[in-house]
Amino acid sequence: MITSLTNSQIKHVAALQNKHRYREEQGQFVAEGIKMVSETPEELLERIYISETFVPDRRLTSWLEGKKTETVSEKVFRGLSMTQTPQGILALVRMPRRDVKSLLKKSAFLILESIQDPGNLGTMVRTAEGAGVDAIFMSKTCVDIYNPKVVRSTMGSLYRVPFVYVDDLHGLLEEMKKNKITLFAAHLKGEKYYYEADLSGKCAFLIGNEANGLTWETASMADTYIKIPMSGQVESLNAAMAAGILMYDMRRQKEAAAKKIVL
Known part of the structure; x- marks a missing residue:
């Protein structure tokens, strides 16, 4: 479990949340919340971060199987979240390319x-x-x-x-x-x-x-x-x-x- 806000992965996610230019450079963005994460196309989904207190329902538990996930402390998740009442799950997503x-x-x-x-x-x-x-x-x-x-x-x-x-x-x-x-x-x-x-x-x-x-x-x-x-x-x-x-x-x-x- 990641417990530090200075962890390199956490710093990367935080930068994506806060910096437009960094998102463009990395070709990634952050989707937060159960709906946004669970609807992410699998080919764009790179990693999921879950709060230690997050309890998924049966459907979401099944969906999460086999996916890259990281558990983080409640403190770390609140440091990453951009909402007042975090749902406890967010995802690192690759930007799609269109012709x-x-x-x-x-x-x-x-x-x-x-x-x-x-x-x-x-x-x-x-x-x-x-x-x-x-x-x-x-x-x-x-x-x-x-x-x-x-x-x-x-x-x-x-x-x-x-x-x-x-x-x-x-x-x-x-x-x-x-x-x-x-x-x-x-x-x-x-x-x-x-x-x-x-x-x-x-x-x-x-x-x-x-x-x-x-x-x-x-x-x-x-x-x-x-x-x-x-x-x-x-x-x-x-x-x-x-x-x-x-x-x-x-x-x-x-x-x-x-x-x-x-x-």
Whole structure:
């Protein structure tokens, strides 16, 4: 059992929890909690750390068999945990690698520019899975998806929704246009309401920074500006809320189109 916070393994995990650059250099991140750990794809799972007081249920005990585990003291685990009420289990996970070209063969996308709030990003990833989005592309100026707060808020969707940080967002948008993917920008100057747009084909939603929206350069590459109707004195919605509304209407339209084809 590891009992010291100065143990090399523990220092490594702590650095992954706290340092964005270190995570990038190592190609690893930390997943904490029973749900996040147990849903980790086996090919990405590197090691599991369990508190000495952690008592897994029968299902989890069976799942843990044959996996690399380390038991640590309660003091050490609390030193590693990023939550106020630790569940007593966390995992060291390898970052997945995605191929942009293969992802562009799909039909439903979310494009994020300079999203800064960890909770917003996590919510969008989770909502994207529910709405059937095929992939998420993010500018390098977005918050780190492997930030512990983001990881927790995805509730496991992080493992199932392909995502890629792109160095050249505008270059990606040009490539999407070549692949006949229609680009819709959520914008206050929207030309039509989202439900008036045809979202049944290959399409992508561009969502910008919480405070400033999309940059002019990015917005100008959209095929259509769309908006969400507002009542009262509200001018705009939370970025994650807006993205969720658009993604689910896209799902509605795609399902309706599929039923017509079947009929």
